Amino acid sequence: MELKVEPKSKLQGQVKVPGDKSISHRAVMLGSLAEGQTEVKGFLTGEDCLSTVRAFEQLGVKIEGVGEERMIIHGCGLNGLTEPDNVLDLGNSGTTTRLMLGMLAGQDFYSVVTGDDSLRGRPMARVTDPVSQMGGQFKGRDDANLLPITVVGGQNLKSLTYQSPVASAQVKSSILLAGLYAKGVTKVVEPAKSRDHTERMLEYFGADITVDGLTVSVTGKPKLKGKKVIVPGDISSAAFIMVAGLITDDSRIVLENVGLNPTRAGVITALEKMDANLELINEREVNGEPIADVVVKSSQLQATTIEGDLIPLLIDEIPILAVAATQAEGKTIIKDAEELRVKETDRIAAMVKELRKLGVEVTERKDGLEIVGPQEIKGGVNCLSYHDHRVAMSLAIAGLIAEQPLKIEEADCINISFPGFKQLLTDL
Numbered sequence: 001m002e003l004k005v006e007p008k009s010k011l012q013g014q015v016k017v018p019g020d021k022s023i024s025h026r027a028v029m030l031g032s033l034a035e036g037q038t039e040v041k042g043f044l045t046g047e048d049c050l051s052t053v054r055a056f057e058q059l060g061v062k063i064e065g066v067g068e069e070r071m072i073i074h075g076c077g078l079n080g081l082t083e084p085d086n087v088l089d090l091g092n093s094g095t096t097t098r099l100m101l102g103m104l105a106g107q108d109f110y111s112v113v114t115g116d117d118s119l120r121g122r123p124m125a126r127v128t129d130p131v132s133q134m135g136g137q138f139k140g141r142d143d144a145n146l147l148p149i150t151v152v153g154g155q156n157l158k159s160l161t162y163q164s165p166v167a168s169a170q171v172k173s174s175i176l177l178a179g180l181y182a183k184g185v186t187k188v189v190e191p192a193k194s195r196d197h198t199e200r201m202l203e204y205f206g207a208d209i210t211v212d213g214l215t216v217s218v219t220g221k222p223k224l225k226g227k228k229v230i231v232p233g234d235i236s237s238a239a240f241i242m243v244a245g246l247i248t249d250d251s252r253i254v255l256e257n258v259g260l261n262p263t264r265a266g267v268i269t270a271l272e273k274m275d276a277n278l279e280l281i282n283e284r285e286v287n288g289e290p291i292a293d294v295v296v297k298s299s300q301l302q303a304t305t306i307e308g309d310l311i312p313l314l315i316d317e318i319p320i321l322a323v324a325a326t327q328a329e330g331k332t333i334i335k336d337a338e339e340l341r342v343k344e345t346d347r348i349a350a351m352v353k354e355l356r357k358l359g360v361e362v363t364e365r366k367d368g369l370e371i372v373g374p375q376e377i378k379g380g381v382n383c384l385s386y387h388d389h390r391v392a393m394s395l396a397i398a399g400l401i402a403e404q405p406l407k408i409e410e411a412d413c414i415n416i417s418f419p420g421f422k423q424l425l426t427d428l
């Protein structure tokens with residue numbers, strides 16, 4: 001599908017973005033490993049989360065009413081999953097894959113995991129290495145770094161204290177899920193804080209988990225109990241709409257029910273540093289996750305530097321922050337973000353290339369990019385998504401302020417994380 005974007009201003013309205021992708025994945029996973037029913041409201045029906053649902057169904061879990069309304073997961077208990085009779089195809093989803101590799105290592109059955117062209121090129125040794133140290137057995141190309149990967153299963157896992165070289169919630173969560181199957185206490189120490197949804201949800205489901213600064217510890221062999229999970233709106237999806245409201249003229253948008261977990265809300269910090277007119281109202285807490293409505297108004301943004309420990313707190317928002325930077329006065333520097341090179345595509349290279357196509361001057365760094373703004377976005381060209389949902393949506397938002405309409409090729413990937421994106425923009 002090709003997405004045509006016309007320039008537009010005066011975005012006005014009150015909207016809800018779809019459910020949080022990270023929390024939706026974890027609700028299915030922990031709901032499946034728990035005893036009893038888990039009821040999920042606000043589940044994200046994006047392709048990635050549907051990959052998680054399909055995988056757990058292949059492992060014998062009964063899941064009813066898959067959708068936003070009221071989804072019921074009939075948990076099997078920690079040791080109740082069954083051997084899949086086919087390969088688990090996890091599509092485009094890095095989160096599903098990395099978390100499941102940890103969990104599958106603790107099962108007493110054999111499984112094979114694969115994914116689409118993008119996923120088969122993404123590094124998995126970051127989880128298969130530490131989980132192997134726990135006794136997990138993986139076979140795959142490049143020393144079990146690249147999918148397809150076989151998980152031999154049937155191993156007794158040992159606990160581990162792991163000093164992670166990368167601030168990655170997927171690495172941390174994979175080890176914690178393997179740790180559920182190990183005797184004793186498994187610890188992960190991160191170089192900087194990454195999103196903590198796994199820790200929060202494990203605790204909510206009854207696991208014995210402690211967090212001490214950058215160290216998370218989980219005790220193996222817990223009894224998890226099915227729960228009711230209300231999924232907040234995804235701040236990563238909301239970020240596209242926030243930036244749309246900030247860079248277009250005469251806009252005022254209220255985004256309802258946005259998850260504002262501090263380990264996810266780096267985009268708010270960055271945009272506030274850029275003088276964005278953002279207001280958080282109705283702040284509240286649901287299932288141990290902070291939530292608020294976000295009011296966004298057109299703003300003259302100022303340049304900033306986004307770096308260091310802030311990066312993991314806004315890692316998926318960097319493509320859209322690059323678009324915001326094109327409209328900010330002065331030089332915006334985004335650095336320490338080399339992780340972007342191993343996402344669905346190399347997001348640094350993709351954004352540099354496509355923004356240049358749109359007439360923007362950008363300096364590429366090994367670990368990020370630099371943009372001196374404000375600059376005009378010319379448009380009038382066909383952009384590529386590289387099959388990356390966040391690149392596609394970032395370019396679509398840039399198109400709102402372009403001089404000429406632009407097209408984004410292969411934009412169906414937007415459904416990975418934000419079904420209804422186009423309609424929501426049309427409604428504003």
Ligand SMILES: O=C(O)C1=C[C@@H](OP(=O)(O)O)[C@@H](O)[C@H](O)C1
Nearest residue numbers: 022095167168169170171315316
């Ligand atoms: O754990 C998660 O739900 C995610 C963690 C992040 O990846 P990394 O752990 O690789 O940084 C993020 O980019 C991804 O969209 C979702």
Ligand SMILES: C=C(OP(=O)(O)O)C(=O)O
Nearest residue numbers: 092093094095316343390
């Ligand atoms: C990187 C992302 O997801 P994943 O790693 O789960 O594919 C993302 O959604 O931006």
